[in-house]
Amino acid sequence: xxxxxxxxxxxxxxxxxxxxxxxxxxxxxxxxxxxxxxxxxxxxxxxxxxxxxxxxxxxxxxxxxxxxxxxxxxxxxxxxxxxxxxxxxxxxxxxxxxxxxxxxxxxxxxxxxxxxxxxxxxxxxxxxxxxxxxxxxxxxxxxxxxxxxxxxxxxxxxxxxxxxxxxxxxxxxxxxxxxxxxxxxxxxxxxxxxxxxxxxxxxxxxxxxxxxxxxxxxxxxxxxxxxxxxxxxxxxxxxxxxxxxxxxxxxxxxxxxxxxxxxxxxxxxxxxxxxxxxxxxxxxxxxxxxxxxxxxxxxxxxxxxxxxxxxxxxxxxxxxxxxxxxxxxxxxxxxxxxxxxxxxxxxxxxxxxxxxxxxxxxxxxx
Amino acid sequence: xxxxxxxxxxxxxxxxxxxxxxxxxxxxxxxxxxxxxxxxxxxxxxxxxxxxxxxxxxxxxxxxxxxxxxxxxxxxxxxxxxxxxxxxxxxxxxxxxxxxxxxxxxxxxxxxxxxxxxxxxxxxxxxxxxxxxxxxxxxxxxxxxxxxxxxxxxxxxxxxxxxxxxxxxxxxxxxxxxxxxxxxxxxxxxxxxxxxxxxxxxxxxxxxxxxxxxxxxxxxxxxxxxxxxxxxxxxxxxxxxxxxxxxxxxxxxxxxxxxxxxxxxxxxxxxxxxxxxxxxxxxxxxxxxxxxxxxxxxxxxxxxxxxxxxxxxxxxxxxxxxxxxxxxxxxxxxxxxxxxxxxxxxxxxxxxxxxxxxxxxxxxxx
Numbered sequence: 013x014x015x016x017x018x019x020x021x022x023x024x025x026x027x028x029x030x031x032x033x034x035x036x037x038x039x040x041x042x043x044x045x046x047x048x049x050x051x052x053x054x055x056x057x058x059x060x061x062x063x064x065x066x067x068x069x070x071x072x073x074x075x076x077x078x079x080x081x082x083x084x085x086x087x088x089x090x091x092x093x094x095x096x097x098x099x100x101x102x103x104x105x106x107x108x109x110x111x112x113x114x115x116x117x118x119x120x121x122x123x124x125x126x127x128x129x130x131x132x133x134x135x136x137x138x139x140x141x142x143x144x145x146x147x148x149x150x151x152x153x154x155x156x157x158x159x160x161x162x163x164x165x166x167x168x169x170x171x172x173x174x175x176x177x178x179x180x181x182x183x184x185x186x187x188x189x190x191x192x193x194x195x196x197x198x199x200x201x202x203x204x205x206x207x208x209x210x211x212x213x214x215x216x217x218x219x220x221x222x223x224x225x226x227x228x229x230x231x232x233x234x235x236x237x238x239x240x241x242x243x244x245x246x247x248x249x250x251x252x253x254x255x256x257x258x259x260x261x262x263x264x265x266x267x268x269x270x271x272x273x274x275x276x277x278x279x280x281x282x283x284x285x286x287x288x289x290x291x292x293x294x295x296x297x298x299x300x301x302x303x304x305x306x307x308x309x310x311x312x313x314x315x316x317x318x319x320x321x322x323x324x325x326x327x328x329x330x331x332x333x334x335x336x337x338x339x340x341x342x343x344x345x346x347x348x349x350x351x352x353x354x355x356x357x358x359x360x361x362x363x364x365x366x367x368x369x370x371x372x373x374x375x376x377x378x
Numbered sequence: 379x380x381x382x383x384x385x386x387x388x389x390x391x392x393x394x395x396x397x398x399x400x401x402x403x404x405x406x407x408x409x410x411x412x413x414x415x416x417x418x419x420x421x422x423x424x425x426x427x428x429x430x431x432x433x434x435x436x437x438x439x440x441x442x443x444x445x446x447x448x449x450x451x452x453x454x455x456x457x458x459x460x461x462x463x464x465x466x467x468x469x470x471x472x473x474x475x476x477x478x479x480x481x482x483x484x485x486x487x488x489x490x491x492x493x494x495x496x497x498x499x500x501x502x503x504x505x506x507x508x509x510x511x512x513x514x515x516x517x518x519x520x521x522x523x524x525x526x527x528x529x530x531x532x533x534x535x536x537x538x539x540x541x542x543x544x545x546x547x548x549x550x551x552x553x554x555x556x557x558x559x560x561x562x563x564x565x566x567x568x569x570x571x572x573x574x575x576x577x578x579x580x581x582x583x584x585x586x587x588x589x590x591x592x593x594x595x596x597x598x599x600x601x602x603x604x605x606x607x608x609x610x611x612x613x614x615x616x617x618x619x620x621x622x623x624x625x626x627x628x629x630x631x632x633x634x635x636x637x638x639x640x641x642x643x644x645x646x647x648x649x650x651x652x653x654x655x656x657x658x659x660x661x662x663x664x665x666x667x668x669x670x671x672x673x674x675x676x677x678x679x680x681x682x683x684x685x686x687x688x689x690x691x692x693x694x695x696x697x698x699x700x701x702x703x704x705x706x707x708x709x710x711x712x713x714x715x716x717x718x719x720x721x722x723x724x725x726x727x728x729x730x731x732x733x734x735x736x737x738x739x740x741x742x743x744x
Contacts, residue, residue, distance in 0.1 A: 092462065103529040106700070131497075134524060134535045158500060163469040169500045170536060334472070 018234050022153055022241045027173040031152050033234050035226065037180040038065060038116075038141060041072045047139055047175035050110030053078045056098055056125035060085040061117040061143050064186055069116055069141065076112075079105050083121065087268075087278070090120045090160045092168065098128035102136075112137040112175070118144035118191075119151045119278065123169070126157030130172035138174045143183040145195025145229070146279050149202075149236035152177040154244045154257070165265050179233060181226050193315035194279025196221065197260075199232050200310055201286060202239040205256050208353020210235055215306070218313045255357040259347040260285030263320075263373075266332035270324040283316035288373050293349040295365040303352045319373060326367065326374030384600050388519055388607045393539040397518050399600050401592065403546040404431060404482075404507060407438045413505055413541035416476030419444045422464055422491035426451040427483040427509050430552055435482055435507065442478075445471050449487065453634075453644065456486045456526045458534065464494035478503040478541070484510035484557075485517045485644065489535070492523030496538035504540045509549040511561025511595070512645050515568075515602035518543040520610045520623070531631050545599055547592050559681035560645025562587065563626075565598050566676055567652060568605040571622050574719025576601055581672070584679045621723040625713040626651030629686075629739075632698035636690040649682035654739050659715040661731040669718045685739060692733065692740030 017034030037043050053076045057066055062082045070078050081101040083094055102111070113136060115125030122140050129138035142148045158169015184192065196218075203211030213235075214221070220228050240257065247254035264285030268276055287308055294304045308318050324332075333344060344366070345359045383400030403409050419442045423432050428448045436444050447467040449460055468477070479502060481491030488506050495504035508514045524535015550558065562584075569577030579601075580587070586594050606623065613620035630651030634642055653674055660670045674684050690698075699710060710732070711725045 092458070096458065099527065099534055100529075103527055103533060131524075131534050131536060133533060134522065134537055156500065158497075161465065161469055163466075167469055167499060168465055168497050170497060171500055 018230065020234055020237050020241065022173075022237075023245045024155075024173060027155075029174055029176050031177040031179060031237050033148075033179045033181070033230055033237070035180065035182050037178050038183065039068050039072050041075065043176075043178055044073060044114075044139065045075075047137070048073075048076060048112045049137055050108060050112065051077050052105070052107045052111035053114060054098070054102060054105070054107060054111065055080040055114045055116055056083065056121055056128070057081075057116040058083045058085040058118075058121050061121065065116060065141075065143060065183060069114065073114075079107075083124065085120075087120055087160070088272075090124060092159050092161075095124050095128060095159050098124065099132060102128070102132050107132070107136075109133040109136055112139060114139045114141060116141045116143065117147070118142065119147040122147050122151040123157050123166075124159060126151075126155075126172050126174065127159060127169050130157055130170040135172070138172065140174045140177045142177065142179055144187055144191050145184055145233070146191070146198055146277075147195075148177075148179040148184075148233050149195060149240070150198045152179060153237050153240040154254075165268060179237075181230055181233070184224065184229065189315060190277065190280075192222070192224070194277040194283075196314040197279035197283040197286070197311070197316050199236050200307075200314065201257075201259050201282065202236045203353060204286065204307065204349060205239070205243070205259055205347075205355045206353060207235070207239050208351075210239065211310075211353050215310055218310060222313070222315065252357075255345070256347055256355050258357075259349075259355050260287075260289055262333055262344070262346055263288040263329075266329050267320050267324060269332050270328055271321050276321070280317055283311050283314070284318060284320050284373075287311060287318045288320075288369055289346065289348055291372060292346070292361065292365055292369040295368060296348070296361055299349045299351060303349075306352065324374060326370040329370045329374050330367075384596065386600055386603050386607065388539075388603075389611045390521075390539060393521075395540055395542050397543040397545060397603050399514075399545045399547070399596055399603075401546065401548050403544050404549065405434050405438050407441065409542075409544055410439060410480075410505065411441075413503070414439075414442060414478045415503055416474060416478065417443050418471070418473045418477035419480060420464070420468060420471070420473060420477065421446040421480045421482055422449065422487055422494070423447075423482040424449045424451040424484075424487050427487070431482060431507075431509060431549060435480065439480075445473075449490065451486075453486055453526070454638075456490060458525050458527075461490050461494060461525050464490065465498060468494070468498050473498070473502075475499040475502055478505060480505045480507060482507045482509065483513070484508065485513045488513050488517040489523050489532075490525060492517075492521075492538050492540065493525060493535055496523055496536040501538070504538065506540045506543045508543065508545055510553055510557055511550055511599070512557070512564055512643075513561075514543075514545040514550075514599050515561060515606070516564045518545060519603050519606040520620075531634060545603075547596055547599070550590065550595065555681060556643065556646075558588070558590070560643040560649075562680040563645035563649040563652070563677070563682050565602050566673075566680060567623075567625050567648065568602045569719060570652065570673065570715060571605070571609070571625055571713075571721045572719060573601070573605050574717075576605065577676075577719050581676055584676060588679070588681065618723075621711070622713055622721050624723075625715075625721050626653075626655055628699055628710070628712055629654040629695075632695050633686050633690060635698050636694055637687050642687070646683055649677050649680075650684060650686050650739075653677060653684045654686075654735055655712065655714055657738060658712070658727060658731055658735040661734060662714070662727055665715045665717060669715075672718065690740060692736040695736045695740050696733075 113129040264281035479495040630647035
């Protein structure tokens with residue numbers, strides 16, 4: 013764990029790609045070169061990240077014809093209208109189908125840049141340069157791209173794999189604490205899904221991660237990506253096992269929709285969602301009370317909330333959850349825990365226990 | 379060739395699907411049943427086709443929860459805005475990710491319904507019920523979906539394969555003559571790309587096809603789909619051989635863009651494009667003068683134009699062609715003929731000869 017520079021391969025047959033993890037990678041032309049095939053590169057970034065890193069990425073790509081498009085910052089702007097600005101730019105600049113779209117920023121930028129790459133001329137090359145911990149451990153693997161709709165999150169999109177992912181740990185230096193914590197929510201999630209040893213490692217090292225130790229961060233990113241890559245390789249299009257990655261997300265999406273996109277960070281909502289999944293799992297007798305406590309404690313140490321906002325009561329939770337993508341023909345399936353580090357996708361839980369969890373966490377009975 | 383009912387398999391590994399060709403297929407529940415997996419079906423049609431066939435398809439699907447969305451008719455409405463109506467309907471009706479989108483209509487409906495299926499929740503099931511000859515022989519095979527952009531045709535889209543295609547020859551009874559001819563342009567194209575024997579069959583049978591002989595139409599549809607399927611199976615994502623299918627399309631798209639979408643039918647523009655490709659091929663000495671004459675004659679007998687509209691001169695042609703998707707880094711590649719029934723994708727033609735063809739066909743020198 014001395015050298016933080018790693019390369020992780022995501023195995024997806026002819027859509028396999030590397031994730032580069034390390035320091036100052038975004039300045040290195042050699043990182044990008046094998047993955048750019050035409051002469052034209054469009055960098056998609058936002059008003060927050062562009063002032064920090066755009067010039068450096070442009071310099072590294074100076075052998076190409078580089079253009080950029082800067083989007084407004086935040087989940088509230090992850091819309092078809094904003095996405096169309098990327099498409100408009102590609103057309104106005106007369107980019108051809110061998111061009112490359114680079115997403116420089118967090119998950120929102122990556123999702124929109126990737127979806128633009130997926131749809132422009134029915135698919136052009138895509139490179140991800142995630143600059144938040146959340147994007148580095150989540151959007152880096154899996155190929156999910158898309159935008160939100162007023163009636164639901166991520167309802168419009170595509171599965172589309174990048175040519176490579178460049179996860180530069182140094183870009184985390186400029187991340188605010190709240191964003192760092194939001195990323196840690198997903199990191200904790202990987203431990204809970206199927207990697208109990210990683211969960212224990214996180215319990216031992218959370219304080220140093222919160223202090224942004226670069227070597228430990230690199231390890232946490234690599235292990236998170238490896239855990240996710242294993243699940244995705246087994247199920248690229250989310251018909252089965254991949255749904256495990258949604259641990260905490262059905263509750264979490266309900267929170268995000270309920271408070272309006274952009275109020276809560278995705279990772280914060282997922283953190284609460286994980287607590288709610290743990291609560292329901294404990295009610296079912298699948299995990300111990302002490303397990304639930306350890307989970308809540310680790311989430312709290314990561315600077316994350318463990319309860320939803322007061323504006324969402326139990327009934328509103330149920331209503332919001334019924335439009336979630338994970339609902340198959342109106343029957344709610346959830347990712348729940350059968351032990352610490354062992355999650356399952358199931359609808360075989362007691363509906364009354366779900367309601368008990370929602371009442372516990374919804375405002376109505378607090 | 380007595381019985382017009384055929385099934386053709388398009389071989390694309392785990393995305394393989396059947397094309398059913400025959401009479402009164404749209405009324406048969408058994409045709410659809412193996413290809414619908416959830417309980418929810420959204421039929422996408424338009425104001426022209428829905429009054430003719432929507433009720434019949436709804437009846438055949440009565441064992442499911444069926445909704446419909448009716449789009450305005452015509453290429454001018456193949457836009458992101460109109461496409462969003464499909465997505466909005468899916469969300470308003472709370473369709474889940476196991477739902478099926480059925481495209482009932484011509485190419486525009488099929489392209490938009492398919493692109494909605496490709497993007498809704500990152501991909502749901504899709505069934506094509508093409509009701510024009512053009513859609514039956516073109517959109518049936520290849521998985522191209524998408525919408526137009528003010529700066530270019532089909533610039534936003536996805537490769538997305540249907541579960542099956544239901545090509546009901548009886549639906550051609552209500553097709554007007556101009557639309558029938560537009561479909562025949564693509565049929566002739568398949569002969570010219572790589573099936574000289576089919577070209578000769580078309581020379582022998584064009585009059586009976588124009589008279590809508592159902593048995594001959596079924597044969598022409600099946601052979602066209604088989605020819606296209608062979609090319610697509612070799613190159614699903616259009617990196618090489620598949621570009622052959624664009625014979626006549628680079629010139630044709632320039633015409634469509636130049637006159638504004640919806641003025642000329644796609645097949646009419648392609649017909650002229652084929653004539654222009656033949657002209658350039660003859661100038662290169664690759665086909666004989668008599669071959670060019672046979673091609674123009676057959677296109678004329680199919681009720682199709684052989685010259686572009688007067689509003690497009692040679693310079694406008696060049697400008698329009700430089701934003702075409704088939705342009706790789708600003709260098710124009712064209713599908714040209716090396717013989718009757720043998721086409722190639724090439725940029726190895728004399729630029730002066732291209733300009734001669736454009737001058738010949740553009741208004742400036744007429």
